[in-house]
Amino acid sequence: MHYFCYDTAINKEYTLLLLQQSYLAHRCLFEGTKDNQLWDVAPWLFAIGDDIPGLYAHIQADPLASLERATIFESGLDLVSLATYLQEFIYYTEAGKEYFFRFWDAAVMDKYLVSCSPVQLDIIYGEALQAICCAPDAQHIRRYTFRSGKLHSTDLITDTKEIQPLPAAEIAPATETTARKPRKFFID
Numbered sequence: 342m343h344y345f346c347y348d349t350a351i352n353k354e355y356t357l358l359l360l361q362q363s364y365l366a367h368r369c370l371f372e373g374t375k376d377n378q379l380w381d382v383a384p385w386l387f388a389i390g391d392d393i394p395g396l397y398a399h400i401q402a403d404p405l406a407s408l409e410r411a412t413i414f415e416s417g418l419d420l421v422s423l424a425t426y427l428q429e430f431i432y433y434t435e436a437g438k439e440y441f442f443r444f445w446d447a448a449v450m451d452k453y454l455v456s457c458s459p460v461q462l463d464i465i466y467g468e469a470l471q472a473i474c475c476a477p478d479a480q481h482i483r484r485y486t487f488r489s490g491k492l493h494s495t496d497l498i499t500d501t502k503e504i505q506p507l508p509a510a511e512i513a514p515a516t517e518t519t520a521r522k523p524r525k526f527f528i529d
Contacts, residue, residue, distance in 0.1 A: 384445035413474035447475035
């Protein structure tokens with residue numbers, strides 16, 4: 342099952358309302374957190390099945406709609422279970438100060454995944470995620486999978502009728518010299 346993660350802070354409420362009308366199975370990722378009241382800038386998770394091209398074609402038919410910097414998750418979990426799993430990653434603390442980890446923003450997730458160590462990738466993918474797709478815009482989607490301790494990427498191009506994969510690439514794991522300081526929420 343594919344789940345479209347929509348960032349209302351970037352794309353605004355108008356498109357959120359269109360998505361809510363088109364995809365009845367949805368959930369605010371801030372629901373049940375201390376930021377529950379921030380629905381109008383929150384990330385929302387929509388169960389879209391395998392209809393990624395249909396989603397983009399339908400929403401982009403409206404000139405006021407925007408689907409920039411979306412993240413798409415592939416998971417065998419149901420909507421509520423996946424939302425609960427993803428909520429574990431919303432906040433992190435650094436130097437005694439709490440921050441959002443904006444994994445729902447494709448620009449953030451795209452850069453983050455390629456900088457992760459295999460241990461960090463194993464934590465974020467866990468048993469819940471088969472793939473994470475970063476879609477900076479409607480024409481380009483980068484699909485990341487984590488198999489055998491390695492991150493793999495495939496660039497997809499969609500013409501809103503079908504998705505066409507480009508050759509896959511294996512991404513070298515982060516080394517001690519290239520790895521960023523691990524985020525505290527990944528440490529047990």
